Amino acid sequence: MAIIGIDLGTTNSLAACWRDGRLELIPGEDGEVLFPSAVGYVEGEGFLVGAAAKERLLTHPDDTVASFKCFMGTAKEYSLGGRAYTPMELSAMVLERLRRNAERVLQEEIEEAIVTVPAYFNDRQRSDTKKAAQVAGLKVERLINEPSAAALAYRMAAGQEDRTLIVFDFGGGTLDLSYVECFENVIEIVAVAGDNHLGGDDIDRAIQSYFCRENGLVEERLPLEELARIRHLAEQCKCALASGGRADMELTVGGKACRAPLTEDILFELCMPLFGKMKQLFLHLLEDADSRVSRIDDLVMVGGSSRLGVVKRFLSELLGKEPVVLDETDRVVALGAGIYAGIRRRGEEIRDMLLTDVCPFTLGIGIRNRSGQDKNVLSPMIERNSTLPASCRNRFVTTGDYQREILVKIYQGEEYYVDDNVYLGEVAIEVALKPAGQAWVDVQFTYDINGILHVSVENEMGERRQILLANQALSAEELERYTKEMEKIMLPPIEQPENREMLARFLAYFEESTGERRERIGAMIGSITQGLCSGRKKAVRNAWETARAWLSILEESRETKEERLFDGRVSYDWYEEEGWDDEDESRDGGKEDWDSKDENRNDSEEGCDSGREPERRERESGQREEDCENRE
Template identity: 30%
Template sequence: MAVHGIDLGTTYSCIASVDDVSRPTVHRNQEDTDTTPSVVFFETPENVVVGQTAKDSAVIEPDLVVSRIKRDMGHEVTRTMHGRPYTPEEISAFVLRKLAADAKTATGVTVDDVVITVPAYFGAAERDATRKAGRIAGLNVIDIISEPIAAAITYGVLNPGQDARILVYDLGGGTFDTTVIALSGGDIEVVCTDGDHELGGADWDDRLVEHLAERFRQEHPDVPDPLDDKQTEQQLRRDAEELKKTLSTRTRHVLRVMHEGRVAKVEIGREEFEALTRDLLDRTIEITRKTLNTARGKGVDGFDHLVLVGGSAKMPAVTEALTKELGVTPRLQDPDLAVAKGAALYAFEETYRRLLSSGDRTDQSRAEEMAARAGLSDGQRQEIAGRTIRTVASRAFGIKATASNTRREYVAHLVNANDALPADVTEGFATLDDFQTRVAIEVMEQAGAVASDVIEDNNKIAEGDLRIPPGKPAGYPIEVTFSLDASGLLHVTAKENETGERLELSVQIGGMSEEEVAESRAALSRVQVS
């Protein structure tokens, strides 16, 4: 059976699987490139174009093109195209369908079971939305795993038998994560993680766009602002991305900014570019420093290897800044493809382990068939069967509570950022008033970089009411249990023990109910994706 790993990126995505000699292999798309731009062009209500053609179309039809949708995952926002509103899950599903279709064209194998990666700092809402996007695309999402874990799996497979502590610096197109991971005896353990899901290479592009536009304004002050024209803006964004890549290999470059029949010749050097974006890079260094401090607090006082992941990590300034800050030379770990390859390895290994341990003879036969097809030795089979992967919570989770004496509302956190997963935590609470007949359970997730008990510093991600038996005095006890699985998906249970009344919250996040997901899957299956 074929299983695939998908790196669903902010700016670029790719898909991989394990080949017949147990190597992770990225499948090239129909345009014959390893990565596909995560851009969607709504050409007509019945036809959607994904990838480079969609990206090129943004210059001509900017109002019908959506990019960077990953930054909206987990938020209740829509984009209306041809009179129909589309959720971030639905738009991401088009990207996933393109990847799956191209992989089938390349290999002849239908893509069904997949593992999709997300930034380590994604919370429950974003992870839930990503899983739903996969289901809308018609895929069976085996698991959601963090991108640094996928990168660490790739690193571990390429460096077998080496126990090491790894600092993964992952600067993608739209998100940034830094994670400390321990490899020991083939097992992988995430020590801690931190990041910013609104900081990535696209922000470097934005600075260049503004700089190019400003240089045009200075040269042609009598012409309308180029950023007020959507077509010119999209062209500037294309130019900025290419300029960023060029300045990673050259020290200077000249390009022409054209708008309203006027031209501005702009020359920019690498040093000027780095000065324009210094605060963005400094922010990644600050987060890296904070992550290492957290690791020290958990008994890990250093690291053996610094691994760079993500296309934007190829900027020379990244290596220079990290070398200066940490005193070590980073390793570029196949930055564009390492995450997809690691996801493919995890998908293969996790499927193999589940089939092998199911107790069903048919499943065990399928596991042996997988191993044989991948050319695994007996030693490799034993290593995979015994491998464990342990991760941590990316954020703090709790419930809205009220102090009985002051009536101050605050967030009582049951799971804290960097707690080991899976986590099952139960805490006792109590009613506030005599004869209370219900208790509102409001599930909260840390919103900022640091956990806070202030209501406004958290996002409400689920809610429900727990019924209380009549006639009970203030202080009547209830229990709340948070179960956060290794994928970062949350289940909440509230109960009172006298009658056994329970409230089960599978944390309905991201705005799409299970019924809406099923309806969307059926409706979008009729839309042609190319």
């Protein structure tokens, strides 16, 4: 059985696979690899999916739909054949046809699919995508962000040289930006930003409005058939500009001959509001990545809309560098998904590649608003752009005297008030009957790369409640398996044995030093700790390599000092003569000291939801330090 990668796009969808040591795009029955994401209904015949449906958009706009991916995860419905369909159901029709095409070409059953989604899809949108795949008869354990797939394709094409890049994924309905660091066999997604309602369709609408203004047409009063014809003309002229400097728009509307010129300069002006939104997304991305434009090696263009000359012109002026175009921009994401499918099958040529990802939205819980408002506010647990898998544990206290229960409500989003974010679920647990602020619970969030969130709540009596939030339908056996896996407390890099041992050595040097030397070693400890706590693979690797170099210098300095103090006597044979062990017991003592310090890292307190005010004690070793009273 085969594993395929699927780019479920707003305008077009594609499928790819890794077979016989190479990457292949899977064609449809018409021989085309681009499969239009359109669905239509013909009375007496049934549904049309793909190219046949796209052709009916002009003639039968009432019974044909496209661009429904933009509304995935929402309550929007489309009427076809007298029945309402959700974006999830329509997407399932597209995925089912892609599955059948793949089984026809590969001559085998599809075991699993890797499906791409915009990086900025929230939990509901990802959940609906997995449901659509399940309805289409596909097993999908892993969704991969579209820019991440593009970065994977870039890495395969560009080779193994260390590079830092921004992936600009501009499709028909969405725009995604990803800040990516490529080193060794690792592709690390550092930060993402995006807009699920900004794409090439918006440029088509801008051209449509321009054409109507130029000819005195009122869009709101035009029949759907006429609007569909104008939109089609706008799309054709937009594409024509990609190969020439001018396109003349000509169309008869309501018996009136209408004309309007379209040039690169006119289109650039029409797109200025969209470019303003893009600029803000770039600022957001660079700030989250703690970087700047001068550190970027390449800007990789992805998505059919990124081919437009006005888009390239804007990006060149904004960033001061020419974009990198890989193959055809609307195929890059599918190629990356196909490569990842090969990784899943452990293809000999690519199985050692590692793709990391980040949490696109902040995950947190609702806590009482201390300003007196009735609206509860968000207390972040796992911040956006945290490297996955991620885990965080915090303490929350009661805010009412002798309250019996704490209700932990879980949200996803960046808004201050919890009601403006996406509600995911809740956990209730009884607490000791004590005055306000004295009863407490420890809340732990663990979020894995498959988008599964495990929330555990434990009270001071040792009682525990937990919930598993998965953006997919899981069987009882799968739920049990995932719960057991997530219950294993993940060790962040700073708590891994080899790193704790390394830090213990630095602490031992700090203890035996004084003055300026001690200050320098303290700065070393701070720098290394910061790198290990970042969670980013490149930062962790750099911290480890830097620590080894510094330890080598410190060891050499110690040997030089001992040689000087012992008048050149550097033989240690007398240790064995006196019966000493080979290992330096003082080092073990240093490690025990570090362990004892590390046990209290998570002593922090916050308030909780529904009338529970926050209090927080300071934490050590890289946990975020935050004064809830100031924040709220």
